[in-house]
Amino acid sequence: MASQYYELTEEQRIFQDMINEFAVKELGPLVEEAEAKGETPTELFKTMGEMGFLCPRYPVEMGGGGGDKIMECILVEQLTRVCAGFAGAVVAHSGLGTMPIHQFGSDEQKERFLLPAIKGEKIAAFGLTEPNVGSDTASLQTKALRDGDNYVINGSKMFITNGPIADYVIVAAYTQPEKRGWGINLFIVEKGTPGYSVSQKLDKVGQHSAETGELVFEDCVVPADNLIGGEEGGGFQQLEDTLVSGRITYGARCLGTGQAAYDLTSDYARQRTQFGKPISKFQSISFKLAEMAMHLDIMRSYTWRTAHLYDQGVDVKMEASMVKLFCSETVQKILSEAMHIHGGYGYMMEYDIQRHWRDGRVFTVTEGTSEVQRMVIARELGL
Ligand SMILES: Cc1cc2nc3c(=O)[nH]c(=O)nc-3n(C[C@H](O)[C@H](O)[C@H](O)COP(=O)(O)OP(=O)(O)OC[C@H]3O[C@@H](n4cnc5c(N)ncnc54)[C@H](O)[C@@H]3O)c2cc1C
Known part of the structure; x- marks a missing residue:
């Protein structure tokens, strides 16, 4: 999509293409088996660690990507597009499970736990x-x-x-x-x-x-x-700092699932013919897709803007909760419409849309429910 509040830099764009290719080629073929067995393909942690993008935000000297919050959001969005489960495992590792050590840990803790985690040697x-x-x-x-x-x-x-x-x-x-x-x-x-x-x-x-x-x-x-x-x-403060960062990344998780749902639905609507024409030609369907695309653009702009402010050192406690609340609630609408447009086939396990619908349902719950985000926002507004 063209209109985005925050324009990616050349480096971030290259990173986006690289992660997209990695997710499709390396993660994609593993998804069916991993989902069926209920097992995380942990071998990818090592691959990503060796390539330096398991933890894109940590310094290169530590084995990280030396990037910023936007790059972390890009990583998470692209992985989630392909598999929200695996992306969730990565987020728990690269964000919540390492950030307190990176930010507040001793040199010894960094040596023993953070460095191997960045390389994907420890989970x-x-x-x-x-x-x-x-x-x-x-x-x-x-x-x-x-x-x-x-x-x-x-x-x-x-x-x-x-x-x-x-x-x-x-x-x-x-x-x-x-x-x-x-x-x-x-x-x-x-x-x-x-x-x-x-x-x-x-x-x-x-x-x-x-x-x-x-x-x-x-x-x-x-x-x-x-x-x-x-x-x-x-x-408590360490927890709060970790959760604020996680709530921005959460926007990217919702985006990944929303984008996957949109892509599948847009393709399906172009192919499915009823009453002699593709259902995408019915205004009620094309309007739904138009709204989904609009919401994704808003979610992406909003997430990246907040990530950008976070990178500048701005206090985004309230905005991070707004990102989490808005994106997790909005993606529910996207997923619901996506399922509806797939008709009866959407309810069949062989169609991928059901996986995204199941995966995305929990987004309003984890890392602080929607009510918790409203509480944070209201408190920050002095209410
Ligand atoms: C798949 C998955 C992965 C998870 N991963 C992790 C993890 O890695 N680490 C971790 O620590 N946790 C994890 N969680 C836990 C998750 O963060 C919690 O489920 C979430 O914070 C909500 O807590 P709860 O489930 O106990 O719900 P409760 O807090 O019991 O809430 C139940 C309902 O009541 C509402 N509610 C509660 N208080 C209020 C109030 N004051 N006003 C209005 N409504 C209210 C809530 O919004 C919610 O709708 C995970 C959960 C899931 C499902």
């Missing part, structure tokens, strides 16, 4: 949600209490993307339970640590190629060196 996960605590983050029940040179973690984490396959997980827990919200810290917990286990792999409606699990911590002892930021308190 990361991010554990905030609990069985009894979702939107109300300040009510977390997991605790990490100091014991000499260690912390002892007790609690559980629910719906954790990459949980079943992760080499380490960043866990949010209270170090000072009496300080609501502000007493939270983030810890790195390695696979194999006694007391840490994946209690179940969860069976989802969509995004089957992202593996999701429940994690349990029972008297799980981690060295105090694994506390991100090095001192108690401050984890």
